[in-house]
Amino acid sequence: QSVLTQPPSVSAAPGQKVTISCSGSSSNIGNNFVSWYQQLPGTAPKLLIYDNNKRPSGIPDRFSGSKSGTSATLGITGLQTGDEADYYCGTWDSSLSAVFGGGTQLTVL
């Protein structure tokens, strides 16, 4: 049972938009920045979004993040088959203890 709650799976057609939700509480998301990670099959997670809505260098602007209260959302527009992956939200429930969502598997139909 993960601390943060994500839908197990989402799907959409190529070129379409999809959103992935992440729900937490005041002890984690409510008082900390949220990050999103992409895990392509058989690879390590990779930072996609940090500080709720910032993109690291090299991450296309098709990926966006937002946070409101104790929930966060990842948005992906212009879906590509290469976006098929597991997506995890993450934050902190104390200054040095990270918590993650259970992961959402994205299928591009």
Added chain:
Amino acid sequence: EVQLVQSGAEVKKPGESLKISCKGSGYSFTSYWIGWVRQMPGKGLEWMGIIYPGDSDTTYSPSFQGQVTISADKSISTAYLQWSSLKASDTAMYYCARRPAYGDTIDYWGQGTLVTVSS
């Protein structure tokens, strides 16, 4: 270029000890936290604990406190995760990951070390 390079896959028997490593390069190793994350087969990410190599300040997730030991040798820019007595349930992929000292994210991940514990 920032890199976290982990040691290779391990196959062990229950009760054996193990120490896996994570070598950082391309940045000041003593100025960033290094955390460890477990991913059991087909499952999500679980936070195990974190160390600051600059002074070896270490914090463990309650779920892993007493089950593993996290350490670091700053002279060779390497962090470690070790077990004194492995169990079959320790079979998983283990990732090291970097957290900036003044940041709220995990910005780089190692490639992972697969640990298989089987009799």
